[in-house]
Amino acid sequence: MGAREHEVVVLMSRTTFGLQFRAPQVERLRSLARVGDPVVLEHLDDDLARRRLATADVLLTSWGAPALTVEHLDAAPRLRAVLHAAGSVRELLPAEIWERGIRVTTAAEENARPVAEFTLAAIIMAGKGVPAMAARAGSTPGGWRLHDGLSNRGRTIGIVGFSRIGRRVARLVQEVLEPGAVLVSDPTVRAEDVAAAGARLVGLRELVASADVVSLHAPALPSTRHMIGADELALMRDGATLVNTARGSLVDTAALERECVTGRLQAVLDVTDPEPLPATSPLTALPNVMVTPHVAGSLGSEVLRLSDAALDELERFVHGEAPLAPVTREHLEVSA
Numbered sequence: 001m002g003a004r005e006h007e008v009v010v011l012m013s014r015t016t017f018g019l020q021f022r023a024p025q026v027e028r029l030r031s032l033a034r035v036g037d038p039v040v041l042e043h044l045d046d047d048l049a050r051r052r053l054a055t056a057d058v059l060l061t062s063w064g065a066p067a068l069t070v071e072h073l074d075a076a077p078r079l080r081a082v083l084h085a086a087g088s089v090r091e092l093l094p095a096e097i098w099e100r101g102i103r104v105t106t107a108a109e110e111n112a113r114p115v116a117e118f119t120l121a122a123i124i125m126a127g128k129g130v131p132a133m134a135a136r137a138g139s140t141p142g143g144w145r146l147h148d149g150l151s152n153r154g155r156t157i158g159i160v161g162f163s164r165i166g167r168r169v170a171r172l173v174q175e176v177l178e179p180g181a182v183l184v185s186d187p188t189v190r191a192e193d194v195a196a197a198g199a200r201l202v203g204l205r206e207l208v209a210s211a212d213v214v215s216l217h218a219p220a221l222p223s224t225r226h227m228i229g230a231d232e233l234a235l236m237r238d239g240a241t242l243v244n245t246a247r248g249s250l251v252d253t254a255a256l257e258r259e260c261v262t263g264r265l266q267a268v269l270d271v272t273d274p275e276p277l278p279a280t281s282p283l284t285a286l287p288n289v290m291v292t293p294h295v296a297g298s299l300g301s302e303v304l305r306l307s308d309a310a311l312d313e314l315e316r317f318v319h320g321e322a323p324l325a326p327v328t329r330e331h332l333e334v335s336a
Helices: 014-020 022-031 047-054 070-074 093-098 108-127 131-136 141-146 164-176 192-194 202-210 230-235 254-263 300-318
Strands: 007-011 035-042 058-061 083-084 103-104 156-160 180-185 211-218 241-246 268-269 290-291
Touching: 007 022, 007 131, 007 180, 014 035, 014 300, 022 300, 035 103, 035 180, 058 300, 070 093, 083 300, 103 300, 108 164, 108 211, 108 300, 131 268, 131 290, 131 300, 141 156, 156 164, 202 230, 211 290, 211 300, 230 254, 254 268
Parallel strands: 007 035, 007 058, 058 083, 083 103, 156 180, 156 211, 211 241, 241 268, 268 290
Antiparallel strands: none
């Protein structure tokens, strides 16, 4: 088949499509494959959707796409690829998709970029005591200069989860800061791979006890729920900071509240459990805690990286080339 002989169904919310597919992206999409009318489907359970599925070779998905079912796969006998213009496909795909030889790709690598950048900024702000300073607006700036603890030089940075984002954070910390050490805890990676990135693989308890900043980048799995609980928080150094830009479920919120209320720990939380936090949570008002509303990931013009990555995958698919960012069943067992 040539490029224009493939039929693509775009499956996402119309709002998402408007953000991710500007004129250049739509033009490129139409140059690569046939696209039906309407261009975007938001669900798959009416007669129009079933007709479109029957002739679709590719599903191009993103935020707002409904979860695919076995019935949807059965209704799409020609389907050969699901190309996701966002991060995780965990909630999108049925397990049966792997048995049908359907190519699956994700733009998670591109979504990792702004999260890693945000995390670096959080680490830098933590080192300078920004959460507490921001709560004391109007205090004399010069008074902080003599505070020996406010520094990013020589600090130990702990990275929990050597994921796409975790690897990027490890690299950025070493490129931008002068850390004393970068520690990694992840049971799924090899020590030599971590060492090649300039970090050291350790157990979780050693990491939380040694780090000035503990930054979370593990996936949300049953095995990782509350991996940072009362015991792990108690091991953290006085004045250490917990940064969470991954998933709120990784942290026992009640235990974190108890530690932060004492003022012993700082926290920078872009994700929480529950999300958003109830107004009654002390984390929303403490001077040593900064909570942001899940903004670390791709926003604004950053989302165009995701659609461009999905279109790169579409171009490779229609030309019979291997995918750049394939997703496998095994990959989903240990990642987001």
